Amino acid sequence: MFRILRKSLKTGIVTGQHDASSTSTPTVAGESAEKARSFRRSLAIREVDSGSCNGCEMEMNALMNPVYDAERFGIHIAASPRHADALVVTGPVTVNMEKALKDAYRATPDPKLVIALGDCACDCGMFKGSYAVTGPVERHVPVDVKVPGCPPRPAEILQALQTLMGHAGVAVKGRALKPKG
Amino acid sequence: MEDTSEAVRKIIEGFGSIVLNVEAVHGLPVVKVPKEDLPVIAHFIHTAPSLRGTLSLQWAVDLRPGERRFQLYYLFSLKERGDWLVLLTELDGDDRLFHSITPHIHAAKWYEREIRDMFGLIAQGHPDLRRLVRHEHWPKGAHPLKKDFPWNTVMERRQGEYAFRRIDGEGVLEVPVGPIHAGIIESGHFRFSVAGEPIMQLELRHFWKHRGVEKVFENLSLVNGVSLAEKVSGDTSFGHSLCYCQAVETLMGVEAPPRARYLRTIFLELERLHNHIGDVGAICNDTAYALAHAHCARMKERIMQLNDRLTGSRFLRGVNIAGGVTVNLWPYHLDEIVHELDEIEEDFTELTQILFNNASLADRLETTGVLNERTAWDHGVMGVVGRASNINRDVRRDHPFAAYKDFTLKVPVYHYGDVQARMRVRIDEVHESIDLIRQAHERLPEGAITAACLPAAHPGDWALSAVEGWRGEILYFVMAGQDGMIHRCKARDPSFVNWPAIQFAVLGNIIPDFPLINKSFNLSYAGNDL
Ligand code: SF4
Numbered sequence: 197m198f199r200i201l202r203k204s205l206k207t208g209i210v211t212g213q214h215d216a217s218s219t220s221t222p223t224v225a226g227e228s229a230e231k232a233r234s235f236r237r238s239l240a241i242r243e244v245d246s247g248s249c250n251g252c253e254m255e256m257n258a259l260m261n262p263v264y265d266a267e268r269f270g271i272h273i274a275a276s277p278r279h280a281d282a283l284v285v286t287g288p289v290t291v292n293m294e295k296a297l298k299d300a301y302r303a304t305p306d307p308k309l310v311i312a313l314g315d316c317a318c319d320c321g322m323f324k325g326s327y328a329v330t331g332p333v334e335r336h337v338p339v340d341v342k343v344p345g346c347p348p349r350p351a352e353i354l355q356a357l358q359t360l361m362g363h364a365g366v367a368v369k370g371r372a373l374k375p376k377g
Numbered sequence: 378m379e380d381t382s383e384a385v386r387k388i389i390e391g392f393g394s395i396v397l398n399v400e401a402v403h404g405l406p407v408v409k410v411p412k413e414d415l416p417v418i419a420h421f422i423h424t425a426p427s428l429r430g431t432l433s434l435q436w437a438v439d440l441r442p443g444e445r446r447f448q449l450y451y452l453f454s455l456k457e458r459g460d461w462l463v464l465l466t467e468l469d470g471d472d473r474l475f476h477s478i479t480p481h482i483h484a485a486k487w488y489e490r491e492i493r494d495m496f497g498l499i500a501q502g503h504p505d506l507r508r509l510v511r512h513e514h515w516p517k518g519a520h521p522l523k524k525d526f527p528w529n530t531v532m533e534r535r536q537g538e539y540a541f542r543r544i545d546g547e548g549v550l551e552v553p554v555g556p557i558h559a560g561i562i563e564s565g566h567f568r569f570s571v572a573g574e575p576i577m578q579l580e581l582r583h584f585w586k587h588r589g590v591e592k593v594f595e596n597l598s599l600v601n602g603v604s605l606a607e608k609v610s611g612d613t614s615f616g617h618s619l620c621y622c623q624a625v626e627t628l629m630g631v632e633a634p635p636r637a638r639y640l641r642t643i644f645l646e647l648e649r650l651h652n653h654i655g656d657v658g659a660i661c662n663d664t665a666y667a668l669a670h671a672h673c674a675r676m677k678e679r680i681m682q683l684n685d686r687l688t689g690s691r692f693l694r695g696v697n698i699a700g701g702v703t704v705n706l707w708p709y710h711l712d713e714i715v716h717e718l719d720e721i722e723e724d725f726t727e728l729t730q731i732l733f734n735n736a737s738l739a740d741r742l743e744t745t746g747v748l749n750e751r752t753a754w755d756h757g758v759m760g761v762v763g764r765a766s767n768i769n770r771d772v773r774r775d776h777p778f779a780a781y782k783d784f785t786l787k788v789p790v791y792h793y794g795d796v797q798a799r800m801r802v803r804i805d806e807v808h809e810s811i812d813l814i815r816q817a818h819e820r821l822p823e824g825a826i827t828a829a830c831l832p833a834a835h836p837g838d839w840a841l842s843a844v845e846g847w848r849g850e851i852l853y854f855v856m857a858g859q860d861g862m863i864h865r866c867k868a869r870d871p872s873f874v875n876w877p878a879i880q881f882a883v884l885g886n887i888i889p890d891f892p893l894i895n896k897s898f899n900l901s902y903a904g905n906d907l
Pocket of ligand 1: 247248249250251252286287313314315316317321345346347608611
């Protein structure tokens with residue numbers, strides 16, 4: 197018991213201890229901005245892997261760790277597309293995942309947003325043209341925001357999500373867990 | 378090596394009249410036999426007490442356009458320390474049949490189904506010839522790795538359904554899970570049969586994420602293939618790219634300079650560290666112990682930020698190239714690594730003391746998801762999962778690569794094969810990795826970090842390379858094609874071997890424990906599906 201307490205006190209608060217995103221903020225316009233307005237304070241995300249290398253998944257997971265702690269901005273992960281406001285899709289959409297992706301999209305209640313995460317999801321990356329790939333994501337479902345990168349850093353994902361939710365003003369200004377060497 | 382020639386001698390002693398040819402390819406003994414006799418010899422290698430070979434990899438090569446032939450390769454790891462031996466057989470012209478070794482060697486089960494799907498070669502006598510990689514909607518006759526199948530074919534869809542193994546009886550329920558899961562995890566399908574709570578049967582239906590990696594490799598040059606190798610399984614970017622580069626270096630007849638080999642060692646251990654620490658937390662999280670998860674995720678993040686500062690990539694991408702590494706570490710980098718790791722080790726040790734003193738955690742982990750040694754051996758299980766089930770193998774010790782021959786390595790091995798054992802292996806390896814990095818730091822040689830020149834590889838020449846990634850043994854087979862291109866690249870992530878074993882580890886456990894067991898295996902879907 198005391199050991200746990202001591203550990204927590206010793207660790208302190210690590211949230212926000214990361215470099216700020218260095219990429220430009222994606223633009224959200226027109227209909228997407230309109231839809232996003234209803235999710236200003238809370239965004240439930242369902243992550244759909246349509247054939248990623250799992251690098252993008254790892255960074256989505258990192259988003260939930262104490263350092264990035266996306267929950268403090270009202271972003272959380274829903275267990276089913278039926279409970280989601282937005283789908284985050286990774287991967288180039290394989291022939292085997294195409295139907296599952298469309299099903300997940302259909303199961304998500306309107307209004308809904310789709311975020312294509314990573315180079316694979318944006319334009320199939322290295323797998324463009326492969327017999328096993330039918331993407332990119334926007335060929336199958338309408339995409340509202342693209343977050344390029346292979347994989348995009350968690351700070352970049354967070355910035356994109358915040359822009360989408362319209363709190364660009366409070367974008368995380370982080371600092372690294374350790375200063376640059 | 379001596380042991381292996383001993384093995385070759387034994388085979389010639391027993392089967393001298395049928396062996397067609399024995400040669401050494403880049404130091405690897407290759408025994409060529411007629412296809413009819415292959416199963417007998419494979420069985421002999423598998424069962425003879427002096428050999429006890431496990432099948433490590435089985436793959437096919439289409440030699441067209443050069444020759445109208447298919448080759449089938451079987452890689453065996455012999456005895457305790459896994460000395461290598463390759464069996465080779467060839468199918469001429471339009472011959473599409475070969476003899477299955479699965480009835481005697483379980484580990485061949487998925488490989489032979491994969492070869493059928495990718496090459497259209499049929500393993501006669503295989504007990505289960507359902508499709509593996511090709512889902513049912515793929516058209517008949519689509520075998521992507523055949524050379525006459527264009528890489529950018531647009532396939533039609535047809536109707537069809539996978540025939541799951543069914544258990545009938547009163548009160549038996551089927552529970553389908555996936556391909557899309559509740560957490561942020563990759564796509565895969567699990568089909569449970571349960572009576573009450575305990576699992577009677579689990580069947581996997583994977584390959585949802587099949588991206589055609591091996592075919593895309595064939596469009597790339599040997600030098601450029603490395604960026605694809607990094608994307609086979611993102612969490613093992615460095616392990617895969619290292620293994621690929623080593624195979625290409627063998628083909629080109631170059632060696633990475635000593636400093637590059639030490640740097641590769643340091644980076645590979647960093648990758649192991651962030652994954653192992655993350656996994657310990659994730660296992661705890663699946664017992665609803667969120668505190669440990671938060672601490673581990675924090676430490677993992679710290680190492681990934683360190684990776685980023687050292688190389689510009691949190692996943693250590695872009696570091697490996699054929700002939701060496703692109704990133705040098707300067708003295709202040711090295712001091713930073715050691716300083717960070719000192720702090721993380723202390724941090725992690727404090728946390729593990731908390732974990733080991735938690736009775737309710739131990740209660741969830743002990744005796745859960747037991748994979749016994751016999752099943753593990755039969756299926757050729759390897760890596761963390763293998764070492765938790767008393768399979769004492771580690772490529773870093775058995776076939777030293779990079780700079781590992783300069784270090785003595787303690788390989789943690791446990792007997793129980795439960796979730797607890799798999800967590801313990803990871804915890805022990807965290808300390809071992811930190812120790813290795815410290816040693817590598819002390820002895821880091823000066824000098825170049827890339828080979829001076831990269832000679833062209835001979836078309837048709839091939840090389841095999843192994844790396845102990847954080848999950849286990851990664852294997853790459855690379856065959857050079859014309860004009861510096863890749864003719865064939867077989868990538869094998871340990872996940873492909875360990876996935877089938879999970880079907881045995883869950884038996885008798887309850888479904889709510891499945892996520893925990895799955896997490897303790899933590900296998901890659903992308904690396905499996907390719
Ligand atoms: S974008 Fe890069 S990291 Fe993301 S899935 Fe594709 S290859 Fe992997």
